Amino acid sequence: MAESLLEIVGLGKRFGGLHVTNNVSFELNQHEIIGLIGPNGAGKTTLLRLIMGILKPSSGSIRFKGKNINGLKTWDIVNLGIACTFQNMRPFRRLPIIANVMVSCMCPRAMKRGEWVKRIEAKAMDALEFAGISDMALEKASTLSQGDLKRLEIARAIGTEPELLLLDEPFGGLSPLETDLMAKSIKRLHKGGRFGRLHSEGPSMIIVEHKLQQLMKIADRIVALSFGTLIADGKPDEVVRNPQVIEAYFGEGGI
Amino acid sequence: MGFIWFYIRKIFTLFKCEVLVLPSRVALLVFVVALLLIPAFTQDPYLLWVLILTAIFSIFAASWDLLSGFTGQVNFGHALFFGVAAYTSGLINVYAKVPNFLSIPLAAIAGVLTGLIVGIPCLRLRGTYLALTTLAFPIILTGLIFALPEVTGGELGISGLDRLSTSRVYDYYITVVLMLVLTTIMWKITDSKTGILLHAIREDELAVRAGGINTTRYKLLAFCLSGFFAGIAGGLYAHIMRTVGPSTLEVALSFQVIIWSVFGGIVSIYGPVAGVFILFPLAEFLRILPKVRMLVFAVLVLLTLIYMPEGLIPWIRNKIEKECPRCKVRSIATRKTCRICAASLD
Ligand SMILES: Nc1ncnc2c1ncn2[C@@H]1O[C@H](COP(=O)(O)OP(=O)(O)OP(=O)(O)O)[C@@H](O)[C@H]1O
Ligand SMILES: [Mg+2]
Numbered sequence: 001m002a003e004s005l006l007e008i009v010g011l012g013k014r015f016g017g018l019h020v021t022n023n024v025s026f027e028l029n030q031h032e033i034i035g036l037i038g039p040n041g042a043g044k045t046t047l048l049r050l051i052m053g054i055l056k057p058s059s060g061s062i063r064f065k066g067k068n069i070n071g072l073k074t075w076d077i078v079n080l081g082i083a084c085t086f087q088n089m090r091p092f093r094r095l096p097i098i099a100n101v102m103v104s105c106m107c108p109r110a111m112k113r114g115e116w117v118k119r120i121e122a123k124a125m126d127a128l129e130f131a132g133i134s135d136m137a138l139e140k141a142s143t144l145s146q147g148d149l150k151r152l153e154i155a156r157a158i159g160t161e162p163e164l165l166l167l168d169e170p171f172g173g174l175s176p177l178e179t180d181l182m183a184k185s186i187k188r189l190h191k192g193g194r195f196g197r198l199h200s201e202g203p204s205m206i207i208v209e210h211k212l213q214q215l216m217k218i219a220d221r222i223v224a225l226s227f228g229t230l231i232a233d234g235k236p237d238e239v240v241r242n243p244q245v246i247e248a249y250f251g252e253g254g255i
Numbered sequence: 256m257g258f259i260w261f262y263i264r265k266i267f268t269l270f271k272c273e274v275l276v277l278p279s280r281v282a283l284l285v286f287v288v289a290l291l292l293i294p295a296f297t298q299d300p301y302l303l304w305v306l307i308l309t310a311i312f313s314i315f316a317a318s319w320d321l322l323s324g325f326t327g328q329v330n331f332g333h334a335l336f337f338g339v340a341a342y343t344s345g346l347i348n349v350y351a352k353v354p355n356f357l358s359i360p361l362a363a364i365a366g367v368l369t370g371l372i373v374g375i376p377c378l379r380l381r382g383t384y385l386a387l388t389t390l391a392f393p394i395i396l397t398g399l400i401f402a403l404p405e406v407t408g409g410e411l412g413i414s415g416l417d418r419l420s421t422s423r424v425y426d427y428y429i430t431v432v433l434m435l436v437l438t439t440i441m442w443k444i445t446d447s448k449t450g451i452l453l454h455a456i457r458e459d460e461l462a463v464r465a466g467g468i469n470t471t472r473y474k475l476l477a478f479c480l481s482g483f484f485a486g487i488a489g490g491l492y493a494h495i496m497r498t499v500g501p502s503t504l505e506v507a508l509s510f511q512v513i514i515w516s517v518f519g520g521i522v523s524i525y526g527p528v529a530g531v532f533i534l535f536p537l538a539e540f541l542r543i544l545p546k547v548r549m550l551v552f553a554v555l556v557l558l559t560l561i562y563m564p565e566g567l568i569p570w571i572r573n574k575i576e577k578e579c580p581r582c583k584v585r586s587i588a589t590r591k592t593c594r595i596c597a598a599s600l601d
Contacts, residue, residue, distance in 0.1 A: 054461065054464075074464040074465060075464050075470070078464075078465065078466065078467030083467075084465055086462070086465070090459050091295065091459075091462075092424070092455045092458035092459055093458060094454075094461065095451070095454055099451050099454070099455070100455075101464045102451055103452060103455045103463055104466030104467060104468075106448060106451075106452065106466075107466055109467055110467070117447070117448055126560070138582070141545055144540045156466060158468045198589065
């Protein structure tokens with residue numbers, strides 16, 4: 001059996017007395033897309049933040065490529081090859097969009113030593129091109145719409161050339177048309193290849209999403225959380241038929 | 256012969272197309288040339304004295320902008336760097352007889368170390384907490400200076416430093432040229448790769464971390480760079496005044512630098528420099544009317560904050576120049592179309 005890329009064992013997180021993540025364990029294989037679902041407040045964002053090292057777990061361990069990444073700083077984790085997007089987008093509003101992406105293109109993982117600004121700029125431009133907002137490159141980030149901000153988040157994340165990409169609600173607040181476009185972009189990214197100067201190995205992904213229909217089209221596996229506990233893990237169509245998942249989403253009695 | 260002409264023509268074209276097209280560049284050119292030519296017209300010692308101090312405080316204000324404006328690590332105790340550097344050059348010049356061309360670089364190094372010492376405890380703080388913590392450092396150091404009067408001279412400070420140079424005109428040229436060079440370097444830093452990161456750290460530190468950047472390193476770098484430039488200013492000040500007292504660490508100086516910078520326009524480097532060049536001579540010349548001096552000052556600063564929240568210089572710049580909506584290149588406001596891409600400017 002090939003070694004799994006990300007291995008989460010017995011992960012727990014408490015905020016005071018509140019168990020937000022409760023003994024969660026699952027594995028992510030190389031080149032796999034996992035959909036992470038669960039009702040509001042289930043602890044999905046918290047789980048991603050634990051993986052990124054933004055929050056410190058209270059118990060359990062996270063292994064990435066066989067290496068324990070508990071307690072590492074966020075930037076070290078990114079430089080190992082994990083990148084994330086934020087659910088509530090966090091652009092650098094007063095910087096031009098291209099500079100937003102240049103920041104992540106400047107991480108040690110993606111940048112060769114002493115690389116010139118021009119080259120970094122070209123690389124950032126390719127990331128924007130991939131995300132489909134290269135025409136706005138010189139505008140301030142504060143002028144972007146919701147959907148374009150999501151795209152900017154993705155452009156920033158792939159600027160670090162990740163092997164594992166954590167997307168927090170990439171379809172949140174998008175119109176059906178935009179959602180389809182975004183789903184296509186994600187699939188294209190997953191296939192991998194070169195986008196101009198930008199190299200993509202076809203990262204594995206964990207996608208948090210509420211729009212189950214779209215998610216099922218791109219995910220290989222679905223993991224469901226409810227009140228911080230893992231309640232299902234399996235093929236998409238199995239998971240959505242799982243009575244526990246239906247109960248978590250629609251309450252006692254089902255649909 | 257031919258190629259000399261070629262280069263002269265080329266330089267002239269560059270001058271015409273890159274400098275003369277923008278009022279802000281012309282203003283900068285006039286400012287620099289005027290500064291360099293002043294001693295040729297008047298050698299009035301008082302005027303030169305005021306301009307020397309203005310140049311020194313310009314370096315100081317720009318270094319504040321580098322740390323607090325660009326990186327967003329608002330420092331309410333910036334006088335710490337200035338004072339430490341001034342005392343360093345004072346102590347080693349008076350007691351160890353280190354000549355001034357060494358004591359000023361050493362003062363800058365002291366500024367860098369101070370930046371590290373202040374920066375490390377401040378890494379986890381932001382906003383108000385950071386501001387209050389930084390405010391405390393110079394006060395603590397002032398306490399130490401009063402506690403050790405044998406070494407530091409206590410309230411009277413250290414006097415008898417070497418002069419910066421043999422004449423006032425030389426002093427003037429040294430400080431003014433240093434000011435021009437150092438502020439250009441700072442401006443270049445903010446324009447570089449590092450500058451983008453510092454800017455981004457101010458906007459959203461967590462997002463920069465998620466971009467794989469070691470923000471701790473860059474924040475410390477900002478503290479050290481700021482300490483370095485403020486240190487040079489402090490060292491120069493010590494040798495110009497030829498005495499170093501606790502006034503270099505005063506809270507009033509820390510706030511003064513914030514007022515200058517906010518008035519001129521933060522996050523621009525040239526803003527704080529312009530702020531000092533307007534407010535410092537104004538304050539000096541108003542000394543003849545001590546009663547209205549503070550009033551004029553307060554009203555001026557209040558008015559800028561209300562009507563030009565970005566500061567005076569960015570406000571003026573936006574009035575006389577327009578940014579092209581397409582290529583983001585600036586053109587003079589009287590033009591209808593962009594000077595590069597010919598897009599309409601309205
Ligand atoms: N810093 C914090 N301190 C205390 N409680 C927190 C903190 N962050 C999150 N929580 C709580 O943890 C729970 C899970 O939050 P989380 O943001 O992970 O949910 P989510 O699954 O992402 O929900 P949504 O679908 O709405 O994004 C919520 O009840 C929230 O109130
Ligand atoms: Mg969430």
